[in-house]
Amino acid sequence: MIDIEEFTQNLLTKLAKKNFSIYKYENNTVKFSITEDRLNNLLKIVFKLCSKNLYCFSIIREEYDEIEVIIYSKNEDKKIKILLENVEDKIILQYRKKVLKYKEYKIFPIIGPDGVGKTTLLTNTFNPKEKSLMFKRFKKIVRRSIIYNVTYPINKYLLKKKLGKKPEKDQHDDIHYMLVILAGLLYYPYLVFNTLVNKKIVFIDRFFNDYLLENISFLDKKTKLRDKWKNILNYIPTVYWMVHLDAKAKIILERKDELKKRDIKKYRKANFKIYLQKPSIVYTYVNTGLDLSFCQNVLLKISRRVGIALFDEFLYQINDDLMIAKGGERVCYLHPEDNTKVIKSVFSKGEHNDQNKLEYIYMNYLKNRQKDLSHLTNCYGYIKTNIGKALVFDRVLNYDNTPAKSFRYMVANKILSLDEQKVLLDELKKYLEDNEILFVDTSLTNLFCPEVQEGKYKIIIVDGLGAKRMGFKFWLYRNSKLYTKYKIKRQWEKFMVMYKKDVKRAQLGQRPFTRL
Numbered sequence: 001m002i003d004i005e006e007f008t009q010n011l012l013t014k015l016a017k018k019n020f021s022i023y024k025y026e027n028n029t030v031k032f033s034i035t036e037d038r039l040n041n042l043l044k045i046v047f048k049l050c051s052k053n054l055y056c057f058s059i060i061r062e063e064y065d066e067i068e069v070i071i072y073s074k075n076e077d078k079k080i081k082i083l084l085e086n087v088e089d090k091i092i093l094q095y096r097k098k099v100l101k102y103k104e105y106k107i108f109p110i111i112g113p114d115g116v117g118k119t120t121l122l123t124n125t126f127n128p129k130e131k132s133l134m135f136k137r138f139k140k141i142v143r144r145s146i147i148y149n150v151t152y153p154i155n156k157y158l159l160k161k162k163l164g165k166k167p168e169k170d171q172h173d174d175i176h177y178m179l180v181i182l183a184g185l186l187y188y189p190y191l192v193f194n195t196l197v198n199k200k201i202v203f204i205d206r207f208f209n210d211y212l213l214e215n216i217s218f219l220d221k222k223t224k225l226r227d228k229w230k231n232i233l234n235y236i237p238t239v240y241w242m243v244h245l246d247a248k249a250k251i252i253l254e255r256k257d258e259l260k261k262r263d264i265k266k267y268r269k270a271n272f273k274i275y276l277q278k279p280s281i282v283y284t285y286v287n288t289g290l291d292l293s294f295c296q297n298v299l300l301k302i303s304r305r306v307g308i309a310l311f312d313e314f315l316y317q318i319n320d321d322l323m324i325a326k327g328g329e330r331v332c333y334l335h336p337e338d339n340t341k342v343i344k345s346v347f348s349k350g351e352h353n354d355q356n357k358l359e360y361i362y363m364n365y366l367k368n369r370q371k372d373l374s375h376l377t378n379c380y381g382y383i384k385t386n387i388g389k390a391l392v393f394d395r396v397l398n399y400d401n402t403p404a405k406s407f408r409y410m411v412a413n414k415i416l417s418l419d420e421q422k423v424l425l426d427e428l429k430k431y432l433e434d435n436e437i438l439f440v441d442t443s444l445t446n447l448f449c450p451e452v453q454e455g456k457y458k459i460i461i462v463d464g465l466g467a468k469r470m471g472f473k474f475w476l477y478r479n480s481k482l483y484t485k486y487k488i489k490r491q492w493e494k495f496m497v498m499y500k501k502d503v504k505r506a507q508l509g510q511r512p513f514t515r516l
Contacts, residue, residue: 002053004071004073004075004076004078007049007053007055007071008030008071008078010049010053011045011046011049012030014045014049015032015042015045018041018042018045020032020034020038020042023083026401027339028076028077028078028079029078029079029080029081030078030079030080030081031080031081031082031083032080032081032082032083033082033083033085034082034083034084034085035084035085035086036084036085036086036087039067039082039084040276042082043059043067043069043276044272044276046059046069046071046080047272047285050071050285051246051268051285051287054248054287054289054290055071055072055073055287056071056072056284056285056286056287056290056294056295056298057069057070057071057072057284057285058070058072058282058283058284058285058302058305059279059282059283059284060281060282060305061279061281061282062099062281062380063092063095063096063378064084064087064091064092064095064096065083065084065087065092066081066082066083066084067081067082067084068080068081068082069081069082070302072294072297072298072301074294089372090370093367093370093371093372094370096367096370096373097367097368097370098238099240099281099367100364100367100368102238102239102240102280102281103240103281103307103381104195104196105192105195105196105239105240106195106200106201106202106240106308107191107192107195107202107204107237107239107240108201108202108203108204108239108240108241108242108243108306109138109203109204109206109207109209109239109242109243110122110203110204110205110206110243110245111206111207111209111210111242111243111244111245111271112244112245112246112267112288113246113252113259113263113264113267114252114256114258114259115252115253115254115255115256115257115258115259116245116246116247116252116255116288117245117247117255117288118205118206118245119205120288120292121245121286121288121292121295121296121299122135122203122205123135124292124296125295125296125299125300126203132199132200132201133200133201133202133203134191134194134200134201134202134203135203135205136191136202136203136204136205137204137205137206138184138204138205138206138207138208138210139173139205139206141183141184141187141204142173142180142183142184142187143169145183145186145187147179147182147183147186148179148180148183151176151179152172155172155175155176155179156172159171159172159175168217170217171217171218173211173217174211174214174215174216174217174218177211177212177214177226178232180211181208181211181232181235181236184208185235185236185237188237191204201308207239207242208236208237209236209271209274212225212226212229212232212233212270212274213225213226213266213267213270214226216259216263216267219259219260222262222263222266223262223263223266223267223270224266224270225270225273225274229274230277233274233277233278234278236278238278238280239280239281240280240281240282240306241280241281241282241283241284241302241306242275242280242282242283242284243284243286243299244271244272244275244283244284244285244286245286245288246268246285246286246287246288247287247288247289248289249261249264249265251288251289252264272285282302282305282306284298284299284302286298286299304316304383304384305383307381307382307383307384315384315385315386316335316336316337316343316383316384316385316386316390317336317385317386318333318336318343318345318385318386318387318390322334322336322343324342326347327463329346329347329353329355330344330345330346330347330355330356331344331345331347332344333345333390334395335392335395339395340394340395340397341380341392341393341394341395342377342392342393342394342395343383343385343390343391343392343393344356344359344390344391344393345385345387345388345390345391346388346390347387353468353469353470354469354470356389356390356391357470358466358467358469358470358474359379359391359463359465359466360379360381360382360391361466362438362465362466362467362474362478363376363378363379363465364379365466365478366435366437371435371436371437372431372434372435374431375428375431375432375458375459375460375461376437376460376461376465377393377394377395377396377460377461377462378393378394379391379392379393380392380393380394393462396448396450396460396462397450398450398451398452399450399451399452399453399454400451404448404449404450404451404460405448405449406444406445406447406448406449407424407444407445407447407448407449407459408443408444408445408447408502409449410449410457411444411499411502411503411506412502412505412506413506414506416449416457418503420457421503424449424457424458424459425459425496425499427458427459428447428459428461429492432488432492433485433488436481436484436485436488437465437488438465438466438467438477438484438487438488438491439461439464439465439488439491439492439495440464440465440466440467440468440487440491441463441464441468442464442491442492442494442495442498443464443498444498444499444502446461446462446463446464447459447460447461447462448460448462
Protein backbone atom coordinates (compact mmCIF):
# COMPACT_ATOMS: atom_id res chain seq x y z
CA MET A 1 0.00 0.00 0.00
CA ILE A 2 1.45 3.37 -1.01
CA ASP A 3 1.40 6.37 1.35
CA ILE A 4 -2.00 8.12 1.60
CA GLU A 5 -0.55 11.48 0.46
CA GLU A 6 1.04 9.89 -2.60
CA PHE A 7 -2.16 7.96 -3.31
CA THR A 8 -4.27 11.13 -3.04
CA GLN A 9 -1.94 12.94 -5.44
CA ASN A 10 -2.14 10.03 -7.91
CA LEU A 11 -5.93 10.06 -7.66
CA LEU A 12 -6.16 13.81 -8.26
CA THR A 13 -3.77 13.53 -11.22
CA LYS A 14 -5.89 10.76 -12.72
CA LEU A 15 -9.06 12.80 -12.23
CA ALA A 16 -7.44 15.89 -13.75
CA LYS A 17 -6.56 13.87 -16.88
CA LYS A 18 -10.26 13.06 -17.19
CA ASN A 19 -11.09 16.79 -16.94
CA PHE A 20 -12.32 16.76 -13.34
CA SER A 21 -11.21 20.12 -11.98
CA ILE A 22 -10.89 20.68 -8.22
CA TYR A 23 -13.45 23.14 -6.88
CA LYS A 24 -11.78 23.46 -3.44
CA TYR A 25 -9.10 21.63 -1.41
CA GLU A 26 -8.97 22.24 2.34
CA ASN A 27 -8.84 20.30 5.63
CA ASN A 28 -8.05 16.96 3.92
CA THR A 29 -11.19 17.36 1.80
CA VAL A 30 -11.19 17.71 -1.98
CA LYS A 31 -14.33 19.24 -3.48
CA PHE A 32 -15.57 18.77 -7.04
CA SER A 33 -18.54 20.45 -8.68
CA ILE A 34 -19.77 18.41 -11.65
CA THR A 35 -22.86 17.63 -13.69
CA GLU A 36 -24.78 14.48 -12.77
CA ASP A 37 -23.92 12.64 -15.99
CA ARG A 38 -20.22 12.63 -14.97
CA LEU A 39 -20.71 11.26 -11.44
CA ASN A 40 -20.35 7.55 -12.27
CA ASN A 41 -17.16 8.18 -14.24
CA LEU A 42 -15.61 9.92 -11.22
CA LEU A 43 -16.67 7.11 -8.87
CA LYS A 44 -15.30 4.47 -11.26
CA ILE A 45 -11.87 6.12 -11.11
CA VAL A 46 -12.00 6.17 -7.29
CA PHE A 47 -13.02 2.49 -7.22
CA LYS A 48 -10.36 1.41 -9.71
CA LEU A 49 -7.49 3.16 -7.91
CA CYS A 50 -8.62 2.19 -4.40
CA SER A 51 -9.09 -1.49 -5.28
CA LYS A 52 -5.76 -1.57 -7.13
CA ASN A 53 -3.83 0.13 -4.29
CA LEU A 54 -5.53 -1.76 -1.41
CA TYR A 55 -7.43 1.24 -0.02
CA CYS A 56 -10.80 0.90 1.71
CA PHE A 57 -13.40 3.58 1.07
CA SER A 58 -17.05 4.53 1.58
CA ILE A 59 -19.46 6.43 -0.65
CA ILE A 60 -22.14 8.29 1.32
CA ARG A 61 -25.08 9.90 -0.46
CA GLU A 62 -27.51 11.20 2.14
CA GLU A 63 -28.40 14.13 -0.12
CA TYR A 64 -29.03 13.61 -3.82
CA ASP A 65 -26.81 16.47 -4.93
CA GLU A 66 -24.01 15.95 -2.36
CA ILE A 67 -21.87 12.80 -2.39
CA GLU A 68 -19.09 12.18 0.11
CA VAL A 69 -16.27 9.68 -0.45
CA ILE A 70 -14.11 8.72 2.55
CA ILE A 71 -10.78 7.01 1.82
CA TYR A 72 -9.49 5.28 4.95
CA SER A 73 -5.86 5.19 6.02
CA LYS A 74 -3.98 4.22 9.17
CA ASN A 75 -2.98 7.84 9.75
CA GLU A 76 -5.60 10.29 8.51
CA ASP A 77 -8.64 9.65 6.32
CA LYS A 78 -9.12 11.69 3.15
CA LYS A 79 -12.46 12.97 1.91
CA ILE A 80 -13.84 13.82 -1.50
CA LYS A 81 -17.04 15.86 -1.64
CA ILE A 82 -18.90 15.91 -4.94
CA LEU A 83 -21.50 18.61 -5.55
CA LEU A 84 -23.91 18.01 -8.42
CA GLU A 85 -24.87 21.01 -10.50
CA ASN A 86 -28.35 22.00 -11.70
CA VAL A 87 -30.32 19.25 -9.93
CA GLU A 88 -34.07 19.87 -9.85
CA ASP A 89 -35.55 20.60 -6.41
CA LYS A 90 -38.20 17.94 -6.98
CA ILE A 91 -35.55 15.22 -7.34
CA ILE A 92 -33.75 16.37 -4.16
CA LEU A 93 -36.99 16.32 -2.15
CA GLN A 94 -38.01 12.88 -3.44
CA TYR A 95 -34.57 11.49 -2.59
CA ARG A 96 -34.75 12.77 1.00
CA LYS A 97 -37.98 10.84 1.47
CA LYS A 98 -36.31 7.72 0.04
CA VAL A 99 -33.33 8.06 2.42
CA LEU A 100 -35.66 8.29 5.42
CA LYS A 101 -37.44 5.12 4.37
CA TYR A 102 -34.33 2.99 3.90
CA LYS A 103 -32.65 4.32 7.02
CA GLU A 104 -35.45 2.72 9.03
CA TYR A 105 -34.74 -0.67 7.41
CA LYS A 106 -31.51 -1.65 9.16
CA ILE A 107 -30.74 -4.52 6.77
CA PHE A 108 -27.07 -4.52 5.82
CA PRO A 109 -25.73 -7.05 3.27
CA ILE A 110 -22.06 -8.11 3.33
CA ILE A 111 -21.10 -9.28 -0.16
CA GLY A 112 -17.89 -10.81 -1.48
CA PRO A 113 -16.57 -14.01 -3.10
CA ASP A 114 -16.03 -17.22 -1.10
CA GLY A 115 -12.75 -16.96 0.81
CA VAL A 116 -12.82 -13.18 1.21
CA GLY A 117 -13.46 -13.48 4.96
CA LYS A 118 -17.06 -12.34 5.41
CA THR A 119 -17.74 -14.49 8.47
CA THR A 120 -14.34 -13.77 10.04
CA LEU A 121 -14.63 -9.99 9.72
CA LEU A 122 -18.29 -9.84 10.71
CA THR A 123 -18.09 -12.03 13.82
CA ASN A 124 -14.84 -10.40 14.99
CA THR A 125 -16.26 -6.90 14.56
CA PHE A 126 -19.81 -7.32 15.85
CA ASN A 127 -20.70 -9.57 18.76
CA PRO A 128 -23.07 -12.32 17.50
CA LYS A 129 -24.54 -12.54 21.03
CA GLU A 130 -25.59 -8.88 21.00
CA LYS A 131 -29.38 -8.93 21.44
CA SER A 132 -30.02 -6.12 18.97
CA LEU A 133 -28.20 -7.96 16.15
CA MET A 134 -29.39 -10.64 13.75
CA PHE A 135 -26.96 -12.56 11.53
CA LYS A 136 -28.42 -14.27 8.47
CA ARG A 137 -26.89 -16.27 5.63
CA PHE A 138 -28.62 -15.59 2.33
CA LYS A 139 -28.00 -19.15 1.13
CA LYS A 140 -29.67 -20.63 4.21
CA ILE A 141 -32.62 -18.23 3.92
CA VAL A 142 -33.20 -19.45 0.37
CA ARG A 143 -32.47 -23.14 0.83
CA ARG A 144 -34.78 -23.49 3.82
CA SER A 145 -37.72 -21.92 2.00
CA ILE A 146 -40.71 -24.06 1.03
CA ILE A 147 -40.63 -23.04 -2.63
CA TYR A 148 -36.95 -24.02 -2.91
CA ASN A 149 -37.37 -27.39 -1.18
CA VAL A 150 -40.40 -28.32 -3.28
CA THR A 151 -38.71 -27.60 -6.61
CA TYR A 152 -35.09 -28.57 -5.81
CA PRO A 153 -35.45 -32.40 -6.21
CA ILE A 154 -37.08 -31.98 -9.63
CA ASN A 155 -34.51 -29.42 -10.78
CA LYS A 156 -31.63 -31.57 -9.50
CA TYR A 157 -32.90 -34.63 -11.39
CA LEU A 158 -33.25 -32.69 -14.65
CA LEU A 159 -29.84 -31.05 -14.22
CA LYS A 160 -28.17 -34.39 -13.57
CA LYS A 161 -29.49 -35.66 -16.90
CA LYS A 162 -28.40 -32.47 -18.67
CA LEU A 163 -24.90 -32.23 -17.14
CA GLY A 164 -24.25 -35.96 -17.00
CA LYS A 165 -23.32 -35.74 -13.31
CA LYS A 166 -24.83 -34.73 -9.99
CA PRO A 167 -24.82 -30.92 -9.80
CA GLU A 168 -23.55 -29.05 -6.75
CA LYS A 169 -26.10 -26.88 -4.97
CA ASP A 170 -24.26 -23.70 -6.00
CA GLN A 171 -24.46 -24.82 -9.63
CA HIS A 172 -28.17 -25.51 -9.25
CA ASP A 173 -28.64 -22.02 -7.80
CA ASP A 174 -26.58 -20.47 -10.60
CA ILE A 175 -28.83 -22.00 -13.25
CA HIS A 176 -32.11 -21.55 -11.33
CA TYR A 177 -31.26 -18.02 -10.18
CA MET A 178 -34.84 -16.78 -10.50
CA LEU A 179 -35.97 -19.40 -7.98
CA VAL A 180 -33.30 -18.17 -5.55
CA ILE A 181 -34.24 -14.52 -6.06
CA LEU A 182 -37.95 -15.31 -5.61
CA ALA A 183 -37.29 -17.24 -2.38
CA GLY A 184 -35.20 -14.32 -1.09
CA LEU A 185 -37.90 -11.78 -1.96
CA LEU A 186 -40.57 -13.84 -0.16
CA TYR A 187 -38.41 -13.89 2.99
CA TYR A 188 -37.41 -10.22 2.86
CA PRO A 189 -40.59 -8.83 4.53
CA TYR A 190 -39.70 -10.90 7.62
CA LEU A 191 -36.36 -9.06 7.83
CA VAL A 192 -38.13 -5.71 7.42
CA PHE A 193 -40.54 -6.69 10.21
CA ASN A 194 -37.62 -7.46 12.52
CA THR A 195 -35.98 -4.10 11.87
CA LEU A 196 -39.14 -2.01 12.20
CA VAL A 197 -41.03 -3.85 14.95
CA ASN A 198 -38.37 -5.77 16.89
CA LYS A 199 -35.76 -3.00 16.37
CA LYS A 200 -33.13 -5.46 15.15
CA ILE A 201 -30.01 -4.69 13.13
CA VAL A 202 -29.74 -7.38 10.43
CA PHE A 203 -26.46 -8.35 8.77
CA ILE A 204 -26.76 -10.70 5.77
CA ASP A 205 -23.89 -12.81 4.49
CA ARG A 206 -24.37 -12.46 0.68
CA PHE A 207 -27.32 -10.87 -1.09
CA PHE A 208 -29.28 -10.95 -4.34
CA ASN A 209 -26.25 -9.48 -6.17
CA ASP A 210 -24.53 -12.87 -6.39
CA TYR A 211 -27.36 -14.23 -8.53
CA LEU A 212 -27.10 -11.45 -11.08
CA LEU A 213 -23.79 -13.11 -12.01
CA GLU A 214 -23.85 -16.05 -14.40
CA ASN A 215 -21.48 -19.06 -14.39
CA ILE A 216 -19.70 -18.12 -11.15
CA SER A 217 -20.16 -21.72 -9.92
CA PHE A 218 -18.74 -23.27 -13.11
CA LEU A 219 -14.94 -23.20 -13.33
CA ASP A 220 -15.00 -24.07 -17.04
CA LYS A 221 -17.10 -21.00 -17.89
CA LYS A 222 -16.38 -17.29 -17.63
CA THR A 223 -18.35 -15.30 -15.06
CA LYS A 224 -20.46 -12.49 -16.48
CA LEU A 225 -23.48 -10.37 -15.64
CA ARG A 226 -26.71 -11.92 -16.88
CA ASP A 227 -28.17 -10.54 -20.08
CA LYS A 228 -31.20 -9.00 -18.33
CA TRP A 229 -29.52 -8.15 -15.02
CA LYS A 230 -30.74 -4.54 -15.10
CA ASN A 231 -34.35 -5.66 -15.43
CA ILE A 232 -33.98 -8.13 -12.54
CA LEU A 233 -32.29 -5.44 -10.44
CA ASN A 234 -35.52 -3.42 -10.49
CA TYR A 235 -37.13 -6.07 -8.24
CA ILE A 236 -34.26 -6.32 -5.76
CA PRO A 237 -34.71 -4.24 -2.57
CA THR A 238 -32.61 -1.12 -2.06
CA VAL A 239 -30.63 -1.12 1.20
CA TYR A 240 -29.26 1.76 3.24
CA TRP A 241 -25.76 0.32 3.68
CA MET A 242 -23.97 -2.24 1.50
CA VAL A 243 -20.55 -3.65 2.46
CA HIS A 244 -18.42 -5.05 -0.37
CA LEU A 245 -15.47 -7.20 0.78
CA ASP A 246 -12.61 -7.85 -1.60
CA ALA A 247 -8.93 -8.85 -1.69
CA LYS A 248 -6.30 -9.79 -4.23
CA ALA A 249 -7.19 -13.00 -6.07
CA LYS A 250 -4.07 -14.73 -4.72
CA ILE A 251 -5.14 -14.12 -1.10
CA ILE A 252 -8.72 -15.28 -1.69
CA LEU A 253 -7.58 -18.45 -3.48
CA GLU A 254 -5.16 -19.28 -0.65
CA ARG A 255 -8.08 -19.15 1.78
CA LYS A 256 -10.59 -21.04 -0.38
CA ASP A 257 -9.71 -22.38 -3.81
CA GLU A 258 -13.20 -22.38 -5.36
CA LEU A 259 -12.93 -19.73 -8.06
CA LYS A 260 -10.56 -18.72 -10.81
CA LYS A 261 -8.56 -15.51 -10.75
CA ARG A 262 -10.57 -14.09 -13.66
CA ASP A 263 -13.86 -14.78 -11.81
CA ILE A 264 -12.69 -12.90 -8.70
CA LYS A 265 -11.79 -9.89 -10.83
CA LYS A 266 -15.14 -10.07 -12.61
CA TYR A 267 -17.00 -10.35 -9.29
CA ARG A 268 -15.23 -7.19 -8.06
CA LYS A 269 -16.04 -5.11 -11.14
CA ALA A 270 -19.56 -6.48 -11.62
CA ASN A 271 -20.65 -5.70 -8.07
CA PHE A 272 -19.49 -2.11 -8.33
CA LYS A 273 -21.33 -1.88 -11.64
CA ILE A 274 -24.47 -3.14 -9.86
CA TYR A 275 -23.97 -0.49 -7.17
CA LEU A 276 -23.71 2.29 -9.77
CA GLN A 277 -26.89 1.07 -11.45
CA LYS A 278 -28.88 0.91 -8.20
CA PRO A 279 -26.89 2.58 -5.41
CA SER A 280 -27.36 1.98 -1.72
CA ILE A 281 -27.33 5.17 0.36
CA VAL A 282 -23.97 4.12 1.83
CA TYR A 283 -21.51 1.80 0.06
CA THR A 284 -18.36 0.55 1.80
CA TYR A 285 -15.50 -1.25 0.07
CA VAL A 286 -13.15 -3.16 2.40
CA ASN A 287 -9.99 -4.95 1.28
CA THR A 288 -9.63 -7.93 3.64
CA GLY A 289 -6.04 -8.47 2.53
CA LEU A 290 -5.19 -5.73 5.03
CA ASP A 291 -4.80 -6.30 8.78
CA LEU A 292 -7.97 -7.59 10.43
CA SER A 293 -7.80 -4.82 13.06
CA PHE A 294 -7.69 -2.14 10.34
CA CYS A 295 -10.66 -3.69 8.51
CA GLN A 296 -12.55 -3.81 11.81
CA ASN A 297 -11.81 -0.12 12.40
CA VAL A 298 -13.14 0.76 8.94
CA LEU A 299 -16.39 -1.13 9.58
CA LEU A 300 -16.82 0.36 13.04
CA LYS A 301 -16.13 3.90 11.79
CA ILE A 302 -18.73 3.73 9.05
CA SER A 303 -21.22 1.83 11.23
CA ARG A 304 -20.98 4.72 13.69
CA ARG A 305 -21.83 7.08 10.82
CA VAL A 306 -24.74 4.83 9.86
CA GLY A 307 -25.90 5.02 13.50
CA ILE A 308 -25.13 1.57 14.93
CA ALA A 309 -22.06 2.11 17.15
CA LEU A 310 -22.00 -0.87 19.53
CA PHE A 311 -18.76 -0.34 21.45
CA ASP A 312 -17.90 2.55 23.77
CA GLU A 313 -14.57 3.25 22.07
CA PHE A 314 -16.41 3.87 18.79
CA LEU A 315 -18.94 6.33 20.18
CA TYR A 316 -18.48 9.92 19.04
CA GLN A 317 -16.49 11.66 21.77
CA ILE A 318 -18.03 14.98 22.85
CA ASN A 319 -16.47 17.44 25.31
CA ASP A 320 -16.88 21.06 26.41
CA ASP A 321 -14.20 22.25 23.98
CA LEU A 322 -16.64 21.47 21.16
CA MET A 323 -19.53 23.41 22.72
CA ILE A 324 -21.03 26.12 20.49
CA ALA A 325 -24.13 27.14 22.43
CA LYS A 326 -26.31 26.06 25.35
CA GLY A 327 -30.06 26.51 25.68
CA GLY A 328 -32.60 25.67 28.35
CA GLU A 329 -32.68 21.97 27.47
CA ARG A 330 -30.05 21.21 24.83
CA VAL A 331 -26.39 21.83 24.12
CA CYS A 332 -25.08 22.35 20.60
CA TYR A 333 -21.60 20.96 19.84
CA LEU A 334 -19.35 21.06 16.82
CA HIS A 335 -19.22 17.60 15.23
CA PRO A 336 -15.84 16.08 16.23
CA GLU A 337 -15.19 14.67 12.73
CA ASP A 338 -17.00 17.11 10.43
CA ASN A 339 -16.82 20.88 10.88
CA THR A 340 -19.80 21.35 8.53
CA LYS A 341 -22.11 19.59 11.04
CA VAL A 342 -23.29 20.20 14.60
CA ILE A 343 -24.60 17.81 17.25
CA LYS A 344 -27.56 18.65 19.50
CA SER A 345 -27.71 16.79 22.80
CA VAL A 346 -30.28 16.98 25.60
CA PHE A 347 -28.54 17.76 28.90
CA SER A 348 -31.59 18.19 31.15
CA LYS A 349 -31.97 15.11 33.38
CA GLY A 350 -35.36 15.97 34.87
CA GLU A 351 -38.57 16.82 33.05
CA HIS A 352 -37.99 18.37 29.65
CA ASN A 353 -39.83 18.99 26.39
CA ASP A 354 -38.19 16.20 24.33
CA GLN A 355 -36.82 18.78 21.91
CA ASN A 356 -34.62 16.29 20.05
CA LYS A 357 -37.46 13.82 19.61
CA LEU A 358 -39.84 16.59 18.58
CA GLU A 359 -37.42 18.08 16.05
CA TYR A 360 -36.57 14.65 14.61
CA ILE A 361 -40.27 13.83 14.13
CA TYR A 362 -41.00 17.22 12.58
CA MET A 363 -38.03 17.17 10.18
CA ASN A 364 -39.02 13.67 9.02
CA TYR A 365 -42.59 14.89 8.61
CA LEU A 366 -41.36 17.69 6.32
CA LYS A 367 -39.15 15.33 4.31
CA ASN A 368 -41.92 12.77 3.86
CA ARG A 369 -44.10 15.54 2.45
CA GLN A 370 -41.22 16.65 0.23
CA LYS A 371 -41.11 20.17 1.64
CA ASP A 372 -38.39 22.60 0.62
CA LEU A 373 -35.69 22.69 3.35
CA SER A 374 -33.68 25.56 1.85
CA HIS A 375 -34.25 27.84 4.87
CA LEU A 376 -33.71 25.08 7.47
CA THR A 377 -30.70 23.14 8.72
CA ASN A 378 -31.01 19.57 7.48
CA CYS A 379 -31.27 16.80 10.09
CA TYR A 380 -29.20 13.64 9.48
CA GLY A 381 -30.69 11.56 12.28
CA TYR A 382 -29.42 10.16 15.55
CA ILE A 383 -25.89 9.13 16.43
CA LYS A 384 -24.47 7.59 19.60
CA THR A 385 -22.04 9.67 21.66
CA ASN A 386 -20.27 9.31 24.99
CA ILE A 387 -22.93 11.60 26.52
CA GLY A 388 -25.90 9.77 25.02
CA LYS A 389 -27.96 9.75 21.84
CA ALA A 390 -27.81 13.01 19.87
CA LEU A 391 -29.02 14.55 16.60
CA VAL A 392 -26.79 15.70 13.73
CA PHE A 393 -27.62 18.88 11.78
CA ASP A 394 -25.94 21.04 9.18
CA ARG A 395 -23.82 23.83 10.59
CA VAL A 396 -24.64 27.27 9.19
CA LEU A 397 -21.55 28.64 7.46
CA ASN A 398 -20.79 31.64 5.28
CA TYR A 399 -19.64 31.14 1.69
CA ASP A 400 -16.01 31.35 2.90
CA ASN A 401 -16.63 28.58 5.51
CA THR A 402 -16.54 30.97 8.50
CA PRO A 403 -19.33 30.52 11.10
CA ALA A 404 -22.45 32.56 10.34
CA LYS A 405 -23.89 34.99 12.90
CA SER A 406 -27.43 35.02 14.25
CA PHE A 407 -29.97 37.34 12.67
CA ARG A 408 -30.21 39.12 16.02
CA TYR A 409 -26.48 39.82 15.89
CA MET A 410 -26.89 41.31 12.41
CA VAL A 411 -29.73 43.55 13.65
CA ALA A 412 -27.94 44.61 16.84
CA ASN A 413 -24.74 45.53 15.01
CA LYS A 414 -26.55 47.14 12.05
CA ILE A 415 -24.65 44.96 9.57
CA LEU A 416 -27.70 44.92 7.32
CA SER A 417 -29.76 47.97 6.46
CA LEU A 418 -33.46 48.01 7.37
CA ASP A 419 -34.33 47.60 3.68
CA GLU A 420 -32.07 44.54 3.41
CA GLN A 421 -33.62 43.09 6.57
CA LYS A 422 -37.12 43.61 5.14
CA VAL A 423 -36.24 41.76 1.93
CA LEU A 424 -34.88 38.79 3.91
CA LEU A 425 -37.87 38.69 6.26
CA ASP A 426 -40.38 38.90 3.39
CA GLU A 427 -38.57 36.01 1.73
CA LEU A 428 -38.67 33.95 4.95
CA LYS A 429 -42.37 34.70 5.56
CA LYS A 430 -43.30 33.60 2.03
CA TYR A 431 -41.18 30.46 2.41
CA LEU A 432 -42.91 29.44 5.68
CA GLU A 433 -46.38 30.09 4.25
CA ASP A 434 -45.75 28.34 0.92
CA ASN A 435 -44.31 25.24 2.60
CA GLU A 436 -46.63 25.31 5.64
CA ILE A 437 -43.69 25.17 8.06
CA LEU A 438 -44.21 26.13 11.69
CA PHE A 439 -41.58 28.39 13.26
CA VAL A 440 -42.92 28.34 16.81
CA ASP A 441 -40.10 29.48 19.11
CA THR A 442 -39.75 32.85 17.40
CA SER A 443 -36.57 34.15 19.05
CA LEU A 444 -34.25 36.03 16.68
CA THR A 445 -31.38 33.91 18.02
CA ASN A 446 -33.04 30.88 16.39
CA LEU A 447 -32.38 32.49 13.01
CA PHE A 448 -28.92 32.60 11.47
CA CYS A 449 -27.93 34.87 8.62
CA PRO A 450 -25.13 33.40 6.48
CA GLU A 451 -23.45 35.37 3.71
CA VAL A 452 -24.10 32.96 0.82
CA GLN A 453 -22.22 35.11 -1.70
CA GLU A 454 -20.21 38.27 -1.18
CA GLY A 455 -22.73 40.88 -0.04
CA LYS A 456 -25.69 38.48 -0.35
CA TYR A 457 -27.40 37.05 2.75
CA LYS A 458 -30.08 34.49 3.60
CA ILE A 459 -32.00 33.59 6.77
CA ILE A 460 -31.75 30.00 8.05
CA ILE A 461 -33.85 28.62 10.93
CA VAL A 462 -31.68 26.57 13.30
CA ASP A 463 -34.14 25.87 16.12
CA GLY A 464 -37.73 26.37 17.26
CA LEU A 465 -39.56 24.36 14.58
CA GLY A 466 -42.76 22.33 14.90
CA ALA A 467 -43.86 22.98 18.48
CA LYS A 468 -42.52 23.85 21.91
CA ARG A 469 -43.40 20.47 23.38
CA MET A 470 -44.86 17.07 22.50
CA GLY A 471 -48.62 16.68 22.83
CA PHE A 472 -51.98 17.12 21.13
CA LYS A 473 -51.14 20.52 19.64
CA PHE A 474 -48.05 19.10 17.96
CA TRP A 475 -50.20 16.33 16.46
CA LEU A 476 -52.72 18.94 15.31
CA TYR A 477 -50.01 21.05 13.63
CA ARG A 478 -49.12 18.03 11.48
CA ASN A 479 -52.66 16.93 10.69
CA SER A 480 -54.76 20.08 10.30
CA LYS A 481 -53.83 22.40 7.43
CA LEU A 482 -56.31 25.04 8.59
CA TYR A 483 -54.90 25.15 12.11
CA THR A 484 -51.32 25.10 10.82
CA LYS A 485 -51.92 28.09 8.56
CA TYR A 486 -53.54 29.97 11.45
CA LYS A 487 -50.59 29.14 13.72
CA ILE A 488 -48.01 30.21 11.12
CA LYS A 489 -49.72 33.58 10.80
CA ARG A 490 -50.04 33.98 14.58
CA GLN A 491 -46.40 33.11 15.29
CA TRP A 492 -45.17 35.44 12.56
CA GLU A 493 -47.05 38.32 14.19
CA LYS A 494 -45.34 37.49 17.51
CA PHE A 495 -41.99 37.28 15.77
CA MET A 496 -42.43 40.70 14.15
CA VAL A 497 -43.22 42.27 17.54
CA MET A 498 -39.93 40.87 18.91
CA TYR A 499 -38.06 41.95 15.79
CA LYS A 500 -39.35 45.55 15.94
CA LYS A 501 -38.31 45.80 19.60
CA ASP A 502 -34.79 44.69 18.69
CA VAL A 503 -34.63 47.15 15.79
CA LYS A 504 -35.67 49.99 18.10
CA ARG A 505 -33.08 49.02 20.70
CA ALA A 506 -30.39 48.87 18.01
CA GLN A 507 -31.33 52.33 16.71
CA LEU A 508 -31.38 53.90 20.18
CA GLY A 509 -28.24 52.08 21.31
CA GLN A 510 -29.90 51.44 24.67
CA ARG A 511 -30.52 48.32 26.77
CA PRO A 512 -27.73 46.10 25.43
CA PHE A 513 -28.53 42.73 23.86
CA THR A 514 -27.67 39.95 26.30
CA ARG A 515 -28.06 37.03 23.84
CA LEU A 516 -26.81 37.24 20.27
